[in-house]
Amino acid sequence: MQEPEVAILRMEGTNCEEEAYHAFQDSGFKPTYIHINELKNKRESLEHFSTIFLPGGFSAGDYIRAGSIFSARLSEYSRKDLERFVDEGKPIIGVCNGFQILAELGFIPDLDGKMERKVGLAPNSSNRFECRMSYVKMTGKTPMLKEIKHDLPYMVPVAHAEGRIVTARDQNFLEKLDESGQIIFRYSNPDGTDALYPWNPNGSEGSIAGLSNFHGNVIGLMPHPERIYNFFGKLPSGINKDVLGKNFFDSLYNYILKKAF
Ligand SMILES: NC(=O)CC[C@H](N)C(=O)O
Numbered sequence: 488m489q490e491p492e493v494a495i496l497r498m499e500g501t502n503c504e505e506e507a508y509h510a511f512q513d514s515g516f517k518p519t520y521i522h523i524n525e526l527k528n529k530r531e532s533l534e535h536f537s538t539i540f541l542p543g544g545f546s547a548g549d550y551i552r553a554g555s556i557f558s559a560r561l562s563e564y565s566r567k568d569l570e571r572f573v574d575e576g577k578p579i580i581g582v583c584n585g586f587q588i589l590a591e592l593g594f595i596p597d598l599d600g601k602m603e604r605k606v607g608l609a610p611n612s613s614n615r616f617e618c619r620m621s622y623v624k625m626t627g628k629t630p631m632l633k634e635i636k637h638d639l640p641y642m643v644p645v646a647h648a649e650g651r652i653v654t655a656r657d658q659n660f661l662e663k664l665d666e667s668g669q670i671i672f673r674y675s676n677p678d679g680t681d682a683l684y685p686w687n688p689n690g691s692e693g694s695i696a697g698l699s700n701f702h703g704n705v706i707g708l709m710p711h712p713e714r715i716y717n718f719f720g721k722l723p724s725g726i727n728k729d730v731l732g733k734n735f736f737d738s739l740y741n742y743i744l745k746k747a748f
Pocket residue numbers: 542543544545546549553582583584585646647648649650
């Protein structure tokens with residue numbers, strides 16, 4: 488069977504593409520780096536990929552807001568292709584800076600399938616860059632992460648300055664997201680209880696760590712599952728915790744096989 492192809496998008500300032508490349512390869516994907524200028528110059532297109540991944544980093548130096556310039560350029564060169572990708576139910580995953588880009592694009596979380604910007608990633612409440620291990624619990628219902636158990640604390644690294652999720656002022660917006668299973672991950676204390684700082688590293692409303700679009704095929708999360716299980720970020724030996732790492736990418740692979748994109 489041909490390996491599913493994943494496009495790992497990057498531009499100046501992206502810095503987690505290599506960990507992502509190895510993470511996808513370890514789970515059976517064929518990864519390809521695509522620089523934003525290749526989309527601009529039409530030297531690459533997205534339609535033959537089964538998955539798009541937006542890695543972490545400091546794209547465009549986080550100028551204006553983290554992710555805003557990468558998102559504006561993606562919108563200019565490839566918005567139609569990206570929207571078609573979403574409509575076909577293909578996975579688009581954004582980790583950390585990638586989540587910030589997807590939120591700026593209005594792809595997460597669309598409510599009832601309408602793409603509009605209702606979520607922002609603001610500076611951490613601590614007003615500093617937070618970089619450490621954290622714990623997340625799966626609380627949503629995306630069909631792409633079936634191998635991730637609900638309500639179990641998974642250890643996973645975080646490293647960001649603008650990870651505090653803020654939402655539209657409409658009063659029951661978070662309740663609607665919760666009802667439709669779009670709050671994919673929440674930060675947790677190591678014992679699985681609801682997290683306060685430092686286990687919620689940024690002060691996000693509802694300790695939200697990751698969101699999806701209405702149909703669950705576009706996911707953004709601040710934690711870095713691509714960093715935890717390969718030679719970039721091996722866990723200290725003897726840790727016998729559940730980690731969010733290869734299981735995250737294996738789940739995506741199994742979803743792709745079932746959908747046969
Ligand atoms: N690790 C990352 O992707 C960091 C994202 C962004 N540069 C921030 O600091 O919030």
